[in-house]
Amino acid sequence: MTDEPSRRTPFPAWDEKRLRAATRAAGVSLWSWNVDTDAITMDERAYELWGIGKSTREITFETLSKNIHPADLKRVRSAFAATRAIVGAYEIDFRIMHDTALRWISARGQGSDADIAERVMFGVFLDVTQRKQAEEANELLAGEMSHRVMNLLQIATALTHITSRSAETKEEMAQDLTSRLMALGRAQTLVRPLPGRKTDAALLGDILAIVLAPYDEKGATVRVRVSVPKVNVGPASSTALALVVHELATNAAKYGALSTERGSLDVSCNVHDDDVVLIWTERGGPAGAGPSKRSGFGSKLVTQSVTAQLGGSIAFDWSHEGVVATLRMSKQHLTK
Structure with missing residues (x-):
């Protein structure tokens, strides 16, 4: 049996031209x-x-x-x-x-x-610019996810306390708590819509109702009152606005008016020629619940969302009665 000649192509010599082509x-x-x-x-x-x-x-x-x-x-x-x-x-x-x-x-x-x-x-x-940018994006996403998970756990705890104050039986408490957690889930869906899902324009009042529903406490001292005119919110802005309101509500339940039995929250709105002004008023919260407790990743997220996506600004007035947040949004941005 004779060996057949090798049919493999000889490996090319690594001359300078080929080396430069390979490195490039x-x-x-x-x-x-x-x-x-x-x-x-x-x-x-x-x-x-x-x-x-x-x-x-x-x-x-x-x-x-x-x-x-x-x-x-x-x-x-x-x-x-x-x-x-x-x-x-x-x-x-x-x-x-x-x-x-x-x-x-x-x-x-x-x-x-x-x-x-x-x-x-x-x-x-x-x-390695692209790799570093991807790493930075992943770190930002991980930080946001960690923030969201911790918020959900703290909000679930706060909603349990809110429900326990008004429920008379354990069955009623279980039903009310389940209802509030499901409402919180609907709010999360609004804040984090599924990829590829088309979102139609919504009404400002509907967005506020969905996001604030978990914190409404019937038959108790805490009240969530919303009084806004009919304002259309476009699909591009609805998520950003829901995110801002959700963050404000989260802080209110953790540190502000919604964390106490006697606290209250009023949300009103004024519409001008070019601006929509949303006024968030908390009353009866714990003493000392000032900006130091509410600063951090969430507050930065709120500011960025308001300025970049809603074309406006947000200002906080801290007093012994509670915080008043004034959210100014561009009507043109809001309807996109």
Whole structure:
């Protein structure tokens, strides 16, 4: 039995042309550093990545440092100086300013003079901007999810206390609590609509009724009163407005008027030519429930939603009687 000749194509030699094609396809930039002269040599892609003109004759760390984000410069400088003392591979991520844009770069190489040739060390730059942006988005989402879960647990506890004050039997308490939790679920659906679900325009009064329904307490001291005119809220703004009202109600149940037996909440609205002004008035809440207890992720979320999505502003008036929040919204934004 004779061996057949191999039909495999010989692997191409890694000449300079093929190496450059491979590194460009992978988004890799090459650099070298002369440990004696401090001179840095980079390939064409690295020049583009750093935003440095090819006419720049001499490149050192100080040349590159002009483009490094000021908040990262000290850290990168220390890491750069310590590379020769590091045993094995090293990697550092940092930000650079490219014109008006911000980029993330990952610098990688071998420390302890590994693979050094003629006093020159070698490494690569990677543009990891998209990965860093994805990580930041995930961290923001995780923070928001954590905030929402903690709020739901605290609100469930608050609704249990509210229900226990008015229920006369355990059966009545179970029924009322179930009803309130289901209403809270409907409010959550409004605040977080399902992906791809089309939402029609809603009435302001309906949004307030759905979101505030879990906190209404029949036959008890706590009252939730809503008095608003007929105002249309567009599909793009309904979620943002529901989110703001939900956050205000959450804080009221945790720290404000809805956390006590004698507290009350009044929500009214005035419509002007270009603005819709919603007035949120709490009375009878616990003493000392001021801005320090209500600040945090939720308050930032409210402010961002009002300014960015509703084209307005929100202001708080803290007094011994309770908080009054004045929410001004652009009528044009509100109907979108």
